[in-house]
Amino acid sequence: MTKANLEVFAPSVQVMLGLGLLALAAFPLTGSDFYLQVVTRMMIMAIFAMSLDLLQGVTGLVSLGHAAYFGLAGYALAFLMPQNAAASLWLTLPLAVLASALAALVIGYFVVRTHGIYFIMVTMAFAQMVFYLFFDNKMLGGSDGLYINFRPSATLFGWRMFDLDNKTTFYYFTLGALLLVYAFLRRLLWSPFGRVLAGIRINEHRMRAMGFGTFGYKLSAFTLAGSLAGLAGFLWAAQTGYINPELMGFHMSAHAVLMVILGGMGNFAGAIVGAFTFEYVLQVFKDLPQVGSVNLGKHWQLWIGSFIVLVVLFAQRGLLGLAARLGQRRSRRDV
Amino acid sequence: MFEVLLRAQQLTKRFGGLAAVNDVSLELWRDRIHAVIGPNGAGKSTLTNLLAGDLAPSSGQLILCGIDITGWPAEQISRQGLGRSYQKTNIFLPFTVSDNIHLAALSRDPQQPWNPLRWLKQARNSIPAQARAERAVELSGLKDRRQAVAATLSHGEQRQLEIAMTLATEPTVLLLDEPLAGMGVVEAQRLVELLLQLKKDHAMLLVEHDMDAVFALADHLTVMVNGQVIASGAPTQVRADASVQDAYLGEEH
Numbered sequence A: 001m002t003k004a005n006l007e008v009f010a011p012s013v014q015v016m017l018g019l020g021l022l023a024l025a026a027f028p029l030t031g032s033d034f035y036l037q038v039v040t041r042m043m044i045m046a047i048f049a050m051s052l053d054l055l056q057g058v059t060g061l062v063s064l065g066h067a068a069y070f071g072l073a074g075y076a077l078a079f080l081m082p083q084n085a086a087a088s089l090w091l092t093l094p095l096a097v098l099a100s101a102l103a104a105l106v107i108g109y110f111v112v113r114t115h116g117i118y119f120i121m122v123t124m125a126f127a128q129m130v131f132y133l134f135f136d137n138k139m140l141g142g143s144d145g146l147y148i149n150f151r152p153s154a155t156l157f158g159w160r161m162f163d164l165d166n167k168t169t170f171y172y173f174t175l176g177a178l179l180l181v182y183a184f185l186r187r188l189l190w191s192p193f194g195r196v197l198a199g200i201r202i203n204e205h206r207m208r209a210m211g212f213g214t215f216g217y218k219l220s221a222f223t224l225a226g227s228l229a230g231l232a233g234f235l236w237a238a239q240t241g242y243i244n245p246e247l248m249g250f251h252m253s254a255h256a257v258l259m260v261i262l263g264g265m266g267n268f269a270g271a272i273v274g275a276f277t278f279e280y281v282l283q284v285f286k287d288l289p290q291v292g293s294v295n296l297g298k299h300w301q302l303w304i305g306s307f308i309v310l311v312v313l314f315a316q317r318g319l320l321g322l323a324a325r326l327g328q329r330r331s332r333r334d335v
Numbered sequence B: 001m002f003e004v005l006l007r008a009q010q011l012t013k014r015f016g017g018l019a020a021v022n023d024v025s026l027e028l029w030r031d032r033i034h035a036v037i038g039p040n041g042a043g044k045s046t047l048t049n050l051l052a053g054d055l056a057p058s059s060g061q062l063i064l065c066g067i068d069i070t071g072w073p074a075e076q077i078s079r080q081g082l083g084r085s086y087q088k089t090n091i092f093l094p095f096t097v098s099d100n101i102h103l104a105a106l107s108r109d110p111q112q113p114w115n116p117l118r119w120l121k122q123a124r125n126s127i128p129a130q131a132r133a134e135r136a137v138e139l140s141g142l143k144d145r146r147q148a149v150a151a152t153l154s155h156g157e158q159r160q161l162e163i164a165m166t167l168a169t170e171p172t173v174l175l176l177d178e179p180l181a182g183m184g185v186v187e188a189q190r191l192v193e194l195l196l197q198l199k200k201d202h203a204m205l206l207v208e209h210d211m212d213a214v215f216a217l218a219d220h221l222t223v224m225v226n227g228q229v230i231a232s233g234a235p236t237q238v239r240a241d242a243s244v245q246d247a248y249l250g251e252e253h
Helices: A013-030 A033-059 A067-080 A089-111 A114-137 A167-188 A192-209 A214-242 A250-263 A269-286 A295-314 A318-334 B044-052 B072-080 B097-106 B127-140 B154-168 B185-199 B211-215 B235-242 B242-249
Strands: B004-015 B020-028 B031-039 B059-066 B082-085 B173-177 B204-207 B222-224 B228-233
Touching: A013 A033, A013 A167, A013 A269, A013 A318, A013 B097, A033 A114, A033 A167, A033 A192, A033 A214, A033 A250, A033 A269, A067 A089, A067 A114, A067 A214, A067 A250, A089 A214, A089 B031, A114 A250, A167 A192, A167 A269, A192 A214, A192 B072, A192 B097, A250 A269, A250 A295, A250 A318, A269 A295, A269 A318, A295 A318, B004 B044, B004 B204, B004 B222, B020 B031, B020 B044, B020 B204, B020 B222, B020 B228, B031 B044, B031 B185, B031 B211, B044 B072, B044 B082, B044 B173, B044 B204, B072 B082, B082 B154, B097 B127, B097 B154, B127 B154, B127 B185, B154 B185, B185 B242, B211 B235, B222 B235, B222 B242, B228 B235, B228 B242, B235 B242
Parallel strands: B031 B204, B031 B222, B082 B173, B173 B204
Antiparallel strands: B004 B020, B004 B059, B222 B228
16 A cells, blocks of 8 residues: 555545535435536546546556547437437446447557656547547537437336436436446455556556566556546536537546546545535636626636645645545544 | 576677677576676676566577567566566565565466456455465565565665565566665675575576675676676686686786
8 A cells, every 4th residue: 555645544534535425415405406416517527537546646647638538428428319319328328438448448559558748648649639530520519519418218128217307316326326436446446456557656667577567457447447437428418418529628638637636646535525626616716706807707727726736735645635634633632 | 407497598789889788698597596797887787687578689589498588578578487676676665565575476366457357356365466475575584574664664675675576476587686785784694595595496697796695606607798798607717717807806806
């Protein structure tokens, strides 16, 4: 285990995460449709951030093109959804995730051979290619994107298991996906696969000298991360009812990188905390009022940039690391 | 009975016009320690890198346990039974001693990174890996330091860990690049004993500057200068060689 990555949570962090889960489970009780959708979107971004954390925090591969796999699954849903009826969730979800997985497998085959700054540049270049493929192609929706007229239906053999048109149901469906992805990735972190990925982050050369074929590991991680990003993109498209090239653009990829850094890398809980914080702070900054002749809200990018610089300067292990440190200090004082 | 485990034939590595290793042939036998000495820049480290597959030779051939491994990547050569330890300590500093060794031991479990069933197994539950790791811990003398984070170890302990990790991959051929560098007297003595103990099951290549250790350990000595072998044979014989004395050992030896 490594301290720097907070792979093992202190009791204080565990309590905090438990409380967060309770709050999420109870949130629909507030009865606000608008905020229900806002929090659903935050959870979707949290799944997206966790998928990137597998590459960025665990394996040490910083991808600046991760949104491509997020967007592709959304497009897959748009293509699979007929104009006048709802397609099955049990068909569209696996196919959309598979589309992202295939793209990640093919692109990964080329990019995981590169290291460091080159990896960053090449992932970004491939994502831009995917972006312009959709942006410039009217057949694929062009710059406006595509509308998805229905939410996928959860009917299986004539039995309607649940109804995703219901906002609360969609909320809990997303929460379930978030918890499953989190539990899966936490388990994976301690599997031989996860340990090898952590080893690659710290010293890939030594891993190879010990007999690990690191290419296969990195490609598998890249494909898995792309698939999970696809799951998030599918949920996003299903929730909002549209998909456009912006969702697989550079800004989307960069936001995911920032979320993971903000929350704390390599432990997945940090990615969740980072995603929620980022989305929340983004809204706060965008809603800043006009002061005199200056519209503060219009310059939200400046504020969020400063916020992230401050977090990186004063909490190098992200917000989760900060929470762990504060918890430690308190328990020391108690003793 | 001796057995050749690694055979290098006319290995050459050129970097542009410079032949860092030039036409070097050597054999590593089970139950023998083969030491390579030479001044800085003689090509010892390049030779080690060639044998381990970190560098591909410009020409020449490498046979490991009867299999032609010329041009194989490092991970495949490692899995074929070659273990190396590095001159510059090359361990996983944020991990504990136990995690470092266990990770090395995992390398000999079946590798199926694409198999989802293996994503859900617990690394610690691999019994064969546990056994390999346990044996390496015992041999290396790091038993009491298992839970220490590698970054907090003394230099000597880090060298021990380096070797423990190599042993956890259960190699048949060991390449040890200056294993004694920077070690204290007691630690060095313990390592020398360990190497003598390991000798009977392994073929060993030892690159070392500590001449006392070399003469205490080596069954065979090769002297390199400017990428070439200038002498090779039993240590006493090599020590008497006039050209070696001129080139390297100096008069006091």
